Amino acid sequence: MTQKQPNLIRRIWVSVFPYPLLTQTEGGGKRFLLRNLILHFRPTSVPEQTMKLTLSWGLGGMALVLVSLQIVTGVLLKFVYEPVPTHAYLSIIRMQQDVLFGQFIRNVHFWCANFLVIVLFLHTLRVFFTGAFHAPRQMTWVLGLGLFILVLASNFTGYLLPWDQLAYWATTISIGMLEYIPGIGHWLENTIRGGPEMGPATLRIFFAIHTAVLPFVIVMLMAFHFWRIRKAGGLVIPTSPGEESEEHPLRQPTVPNLLLREAVVALVVIAFVFMFSVSFDASMGEPANPGFSPNPTKAPWYFAGIQEMLLHLDPSFAVFVVPVMIFLALLFMPYVNYGTLTRGVWFFSENGRRTAAVAAVVGAALMPLIIVLDEWVIDFAAWMPGLPVVVSNGVLPTLLALAAILVFYGVMKRRFDLTREEGIQTVFVFLVVSFLVLTITCIWFRGQGMGLMWPWQVP
Numbered sequence: 001m002t003q004k005q006p007n008l009i010r011r012i013w014v015s016v017f018p019y020p021l022l023t024q025t026e027g028g029g030k031r032f033l034l035r036n037l038i039l040h041f042r043p044t045s046v047p048e049q050t051m052k053l054t055l056s057w058g059l060g061g062m063a064l065v066l067v068s069l070q071i072v073t074g075v076l077l078k079f080v081y082e083p084v085p086t087h088a089y090l091s092i093i094r095m096q097q098d099v100l101f102g103q104f105i106r107n108v109h110f111w112c113a114n115f116l117v118i119v120l121f122l123h124t125l126r127v128f129f130t131g132a133f134h135a136p137r138q139m140t141w142v143l144g145l146g147l148f149i150l151v152l153a154s155n156f157t158g159y160l161l162p163w164d165q166l167a168y169w170a171t172t173i174s175i176g177m178l179e180y181i182p183g184i185g186h187w188l189e190n191t192i193r194g195g196p197e198m199g200p201a202t203l204r205i206f207f208a209i210h211t212a213v214l215p216f217v218i219v220m221l222m223a224f225h226f227w228r229i230r231k232a233g234g235l236v237i238p239t240s241p242g243e244e245s246e247e248h249p250l251r252q253p254t255v256p257n258l259l260l261r262e263a264v265v266a267l268v269v270i271a272f273v274f275m276f277s278v279s280f281d282a283s284m285g286e287p288a289n290p291g292f293s294p295n296p297t298k299a300p301w302y303f304a305g306i307q308e309m310l311l312h313l314d315p316s317f318a319v320f321v322v323p324v325m326i327f328l329a330l331l332f333m334p335y336v337n338y339g340t341l342t343r344g345v346w347f348f349s350e351n352g353r354r355t356a357a358v359a360a361v362v363g364a365a366l367m368p369l370i371i372v373l374d375e376w377v378i379d380f381a382a383w384m385p386g387l388p389v390v391v392s393n394g395v396l397p398t399l400l401a402l403a404a405i406l407v408f409y410g411v412m413k414r415r416f417d418l419t420r421e422e423g424i425q426t427v428f429v430f431l432v433v434s435f436l437v438l439t440i441t442c443i444w445f446r447g448q449g450m451g452l453m454w455p456w457q458v459p
């Protein structure tokens with residue numbers, strides 16, 4: 001009888017981790033030391049269907065790799081960086097010029113931070129579009145949202161540390177936005193800034209939050225996130241409506257089948273980040289000059305959508321009411337009663353795929369139109385001078401937008417005979433695309449005095 005050949009994955013595994021990782025156990029059987037360690041954290045096997053790259057695109061794993069790179073490079077940066085306004089800028093210049101691999105390490109840290117926001121955004125989309133937030137994964141979703149906010153906070157606090165013009169003024173603008181949070185705005189603004197003006201206290205506070213508080217909380221929350229994924233039985237298994245999920249799905253061993261796939265994703269991410277960091281340097285402008293603000297002064301790109309909203313809505317609505325409404329909707333989305341559930345199937349169905357595309361086109365066409373009209377035509381405050389500005393520029397446009405979304409939902413539901421989850425998906429797509437349009441407009445179409453102009457006219 002011919003002996004069965006080990007499969008390709010096992011052959012690669014054995015060639016990468018050969019004999020030194022084998023040891024004898026008391027029973028005389030061979031065991032992999034490394035494998036035992038890994039299996040303390042991972043299940044011994046995973047459902048075969050969840051290993052398909054097209055289900056998760058490895059985005060959660062990519063986020064983990066990026067966070068890990070952030071922590072390693074962040075610790076290295078701490079050896080050189082000095083968190084005082086008189087030294088911060090020069091310490092980074094010195095690191096870039098005199099320290100071995102200093103520029104490269106800063107670049108990796110900088111690019112990972114930016115890529116992490118993009119990867120998390122895509123990870124959130126994939127979780128949403130595959131319905132992976134439904135029971136029993138509600139808590140995983142909620143923890144994920146928390147992680148997203150902490151990562152944004154981490155980016156924001158890190159942005160100030162170089163203490164160059166861009167960092168100084170973008171942070172000034174962003175902290176200034178907090179003023180519009182009703183009730184606690186002024187207090188929050190002064191607390192985060194460490195006083196009424198940007199200065200040494202601001203840098204000290206940002207440095208402490210960025211290098212101690214946030215990394216600790218993010219790592220804790222990530223551990224919680226991973227534990228919840230495991231408690232839910234791993235990733236979502238594709239199940240169509242009316243179909244019962246299989247009680248005993250076909251499984252494959254974690255080591256080496258899943259581990260090798262994860263290693264490939266991790267190596268690709270690391271190679272990409274390293275190549276990018278060798279090719280493009282992290283930004284570093286002129287030293288901060290509190291007496292001279294650049295025109296236009298823009299918030300970091302991930303807050304650009306909110307800065308654009310500030311140009312159209314009353315500040316308390318742009319900075320507080322609308323973002324909080326969206327956040328609460330996302331938070332409670334897994335707890336809505338959806339009737340029938342589809343899980344693990346991208347866009348839920350063929351109908352869902354088609355209507356998501358329609359919603360994307362409507363959002364991409366309508367939002368620029370609204371921006372242009374609001375810039376030159378619509379002026380509720382002038383049309384209704386008797387109303388307080390917060391009503392004419394806040395309550396009124398927000399109610400109109402909500403009504404438009406409801407009408408859109410109703411029309412799409414009737415026209416395409418949508419299920420509730422497909423309907424919620426069309427609204428979600430519409431909102432995401434609209435927010436992307438706002439972000440792009442602020443980054444590339446806003447120039448001097450934040451006026452609307454073509455990208456080539458923007459300084």
Ligand code: HEM
Nearest residue numbers: 056058059060061063064132140141144145147148235236
């Ligand atoms: C630092 C941030 C994060 C890390 C490191 C992380 C990591 C991961 C990993 C490794 C997985 C399993 C593999 C995969 O789905 O790609 C996963 C799954 C999941 N994540 Fe995240 N994630 C983060 C943020 C988020 C965010 C922002 C959300 C959504 C708001 C989220 C929601 C979920 C959910 C619901 C699952 C389960 C998916 C399923 O069962 O198919 N995560 N995450």
